[in-house]
Amino acid sequence: MNHSSSELPRIVVIGGGFAGINVVKALKNTAVEVDLVDKRNYHLFQPLLYQVATGELDATNIAVPIRKILWKQKNARVALGEVTNINFDKKLVQFDGGELDYDYLVIATGAQQSYFGHDEFQSFAPGLKSIDDAQEIRRRLFLAFEEAEWEADEEARRKILTFVIVGGGPTGVELAGAIKEVASETLPKEFRNIDKNSSRVILVDGGPRLVGPMPEDLSKRAKDVLEKMGVEIQLNVHVNDVNEDGVVVGEETIKAENVFWAAGVQGQDLAKTIDAEIDRGSHIIVGPDLSIPGHPKVFVVGDAAHATDAKTGKPVPGLAQGAIQTGRFVAQIIKAEIEGNAPSQRPEFSYYDKGSMAMIGRGNAIAAIGKIHYGGFLGWVSWNLLHVMFLIGFRNRFKVMMDWLWNYMFRTRRSRLITGDPEVHIKKLYSEHDKRKE
Amino acid sequence: MNHSSSELPRIVVIGGGFAGINVVKALKNTAVEVDLVDKRNYHLFQPLLYQVATGELDATNIAVPIRKILWKQKNARVALGEVTNINFDKKLVQFDGGELDYDYLVIATGAQQSYFGHDEFQSFAPGLKSIDDAQEIRRRLFLAFEEAEWEADEEARRKILTFVIVGGGPTGVELAGAIKEVASETLPKEFRNIDKNSSRVILVDGGPRLVGPMPEDLSKRAKDVLEKMGVEIQLNVHVNDVNEDGVVVGEETIKAENVFWAAGVQGQDLAKTIDAEIDRGSHIIVGPDLSIPGHPKVFVVGDAAHATDAKTGKPVPGLAQGAIQTGRFVAQIIKAEIEGNAPSQRPEFSYYDKGSMAMIGRGNAIAAIGKIHYGGFLGWVSWNLLHVMFLIGFRNRFKVMMDWLWNYMFRTRRSRLITGDPEVHIKKLYSEHDKRKE
Known part of the structure; x- marks a missing residue:
């Protein structure tokens, strides 16, 4: 059904991530009706997801109900x-x-x-895209x-305490650093x-260097x-298999x-179902x-788009x-046309690179802002400030800052609950033991 | 296996709730070896669980890894x-x-x-005993x-927005009050x-009055x-059935x-497997x-015990x-015997009632301390102070107090994530719609 009955132009936005939320917010003062559809009820601040996976932050501090953002x-x-x-058609x-009808989608x-x-x-190798993914990694970690605490067999113990992260981009680097910290300092x-x-953390990537971009x-x-x-x-290596034994690298x-x-x-798979070319x-x-x-x-x-920077000819990074930037750009086009512009007047998108950063470990991060490259403690401070700034809501900012400060000072991790049905994880433990005894 | 090799008396404690943790902590300075086994990795502050279920608090603020308490x-x-x-034997x-051998269990x-x-x-009617239970109730709520926001059929909509809480004890009262607040103020x-x-909250109980004790x-x-x-x-009513239509009351x-x-x-079911009389x-x-x-x-x-107060002959409340109190009492007996007391010297347990409290709604709680009964805002302040005091860890106390203050001032609920596989909840929505269309 479609509760709307007004005559205003109708905009439907699918997805409430950074892009979708920014489209909707940029249309705030335009005479339109906007519907945002998402399969989850929260907007997620993905860059901090690895910190939920490693027990540093609570899920609720980096995820805000979409309704709360737009009410x-x-x-x-x-x-x-x-x-x-x-x-x-x-x-x-x-x-x-x-169902929802639209003038612009x-x-x-x-x-x-x-x-x-x-x-x-x-x-065998869960990824890290949603809160549930993060909680699954946290559970396994x-x-x-x-x-391992109660495992007598040395070989089995080594396998349990070996963590392999596949992919040396920012997420892989941040995850590897955080797991190593937990394993050698917190626990x-x-x-x-x-x-x-006791534990090994191994980071593998197919390319010649870490954080490629x-x-x-x-x-x-x-x-x-x-x-x-x-x-x-391990760089320049190819992952040929992941199975219950581990990873086959080369x-x-x-x-x-x-x-x-x-x-x-x-x-998403939705892309394959529409009349559009995909990469x-x-x-x-x-x-x-x-x-x-x-x-x-x-x-x-x-991230759903394969877009090309009109000035440089390079792909717009994910x-x-x-x-x-793409979200706000599109909102401006829609706004201009509703206010009378012709479609022929549309500008071309070009990406403005504000710089990039990656956290490595306790008190250490790397940053590239224009031609300035730096790292170490200064990088760490910049990383923290930047990420807090972009969080939604004063309360989340305050709580996350407090957690970081506390974790930094006391080398602790607070959010370490192993949730999910205990039957599942304990039965898993149990069957592993059984197998070994056989 | 059993890593221990010392000659000290061995104590095994099963369960890391209030009782188990207090046994272990009270044996801190006794020359024994204590093993605590729990199927979860966290100690849970159960009295605040309903606040996780209703989006007021984060799970991590009321649950602490057992290892962190005892390290x-x-x-x-x-x-x-x-x-x-x-x-x-x-x-x-x-x-x-x-496996673990023991001198005292x-x-x-x-x-x-x-x-x-x-x-x-x-x-059809999940309970509220663990973090996972609380997250399931939160998800459904x-x-x-x-x-309901997108349901056009009025009758279906009424059913969706009708919440029935079975049981008028402290948990039922607290849950009903909190859900009503969320439904009429937050959302x-x-x-x-x-x-x-739009919504109805119905609290049913078989007895003649709420919060019986x-x-x-x-x-x-x-x-x-x-x-x-x-x-x-609805009091003095009997729940005859719970099914997909709802609740049959009388x-x-x-x-x-x-x-x-x-x-x-x-x-727990374990009780049935041992050589002991159960109620x-x-x-x-x-x-x-x-x-x-x-x-x-x-x-x-x-709560595992059916114990009788030696002075009053009344059952010790759960x-x-x-x-x-029972945890500390038993730890004292063990300690005394290890230090030379004979089993014949064991004291008898009697319960000291420090009073009881229940939260009802925003700025309102009831309290009975000895002969003094009170409620309203003063009750609310006492309830909050008491519960914060008993939380483990300065950081949790601080965070919970901050959350309460904030929620009270802004009538908001922050921790409202609907987690779990979206396939599950969306498919559920979908099939409900299908059924209605048929």
Whole structure:
């Protein structure tokens, strides 16, 4: 159903991530009706997700109900639901709560984890895209130490305490650093049979260097710092298999009970169902105005889009900044046309690189802002300030800052609950033991 | 396996709730080795669980890893695992991580939800005993409003927004009050099609009054306040069925999509497997020294026990205070005997009632301390102070106080994430719609 009855132009936005939220907010003072549909009820600050996975932050501090963000915006409505079909001819979006007609459609469905055609890896190597993913990684991470504490067999113990992170981009680097910190600083004091050298953290990547999109000197810096922390790094290697034994890297099998996947993203499956060209990673290819060629009133923004910078000819990177900028750009086009502009007057999108950063470990991060590259403690301070600034809500900012300060001072991690049905994790432990006894 | 090799007396404690933790902590300076086994890795502050279920607090603020509580206590070890067998003859506890022998055993396994022989109610009416339970109730609660926002059929909408709480004890009263607050104050401003009168909250109980264990004038007070808030209360009624239509109360069916169960508790199933007498609710019957008759070195404490106050002859109530007091009492006996006392010198347990309290709604709680009964804002302040005081850790105390203050001032609820696989909740929505269309 469609509760609306006004005569205002109707905008439907699919997805409430950085891109979608910014489209809606930028239309605040325009005479339109906006509907935002998302399959989750929260907007997620993805850059901090790895900190939920490693027990540093609470999920609620980095995720805000979408309704809470938009409740004051009178021209916006929110629907929880998964879009099942888009009909370009009828200008209709169908989702499992009903259907919505539109004058303009903005697809901001983001990206999902990609296993490059090996979806069978997923159950052995969870990715990190949602709160539930983060809680699953957290569960596996902290459960491993519980298991190791009571495991007598040395070989089994080594396997339990070996963590492999596949993918050396910012997420992989941040995850590896955080897991190493937890393993060597936070947990040993609470366990009787685990010391700071009990566990191995291995970061593997197919490319020649870490954090590929960042400048080369910072890649080297990240590698040096991680190695000094004790993270083992394997570059230029290919992951051939992930199974219950561990990871097959090249010809070698690394025995590991826990493998985490941070190797790549792809567009949502919805992209394949619409009349639009997609790239190999299911991103929808858009023109310079970010609309789908042949469908001028359908835009794609953020990670869902394969967009090209009109000035440099380079692809727009799949980062928060890209999502925010493409979202606002499209909102401006819609606004201008509703206020009388002709479609021929549309500008072309070009990306403004504000810089990039990655956290490596306690008191250490790398940053590239224009030609300035730096790291260490100053990088760490910048990283923290920047990320807090972009969080939504004063209360979340305050709480996250407090948590960081506390964790930094006391080398602790507070949010370490192993949730989920205990039957599941304990039965898993149990069957592992049984297998070993056989 | 059993890593221990010392000659010290060995104490095994099963369960890390109020009772178990207090046994272990009270043995801190005794020359013993203590093993605490729990199927979860966290100690839970149960009295605040309903606030996690209603989006007021984060789970991590009321749950602390057991290891974190005990890491400084050198004579204590912690194991994550479910106890599968207790052998009184061999003095052996088997759990799924190994086995532990003991000189003294303390069973502190707590209670689980009881459906009074109707376990088929459970999937329609989740209870509230663990973090996962709380997150499930939170998911259902906030999902209902998302669903109602887009539901055109009036009858279906009424069913979606009818919440029935079964059980008028402290948990039921607190849950009903909190849900009513969320429904009439927090959410309406964020939804376009829901106002403060859209939803019904119904509290049903089989007895003649609410919060049975508290004095009668406070029961009346609780009823008056809840009714003024708009909660519908049905007393002296029997729940005959809970199914997908709702609840059958007496002969009447209340159509409700969400039913929450706060009606009773029973001991764990483990109690049935050991050589001990149990009551109808599977609580283990213990003697005046809290040991199992015939097994003087096996004690039962907290909610797992059916204990009788030696002075009054009344049963020891299943409250946090009862758990703490029985735990400390047993630790003192063990300590005294290790230091030379004879078993014949054991004291008899008697319960010291420090008073009881229940939260009703925003700025309103009831309290009975000795002969003093009061409520209203003063009750609310006492309730908050008392509960914060008993939380573990300065940081949790600070955060919880900040959250309460903020929620009170801005009438908001921050922790409202609908987590879990979106496939599950969206498919549920979808199939409901399909059914209605048929």
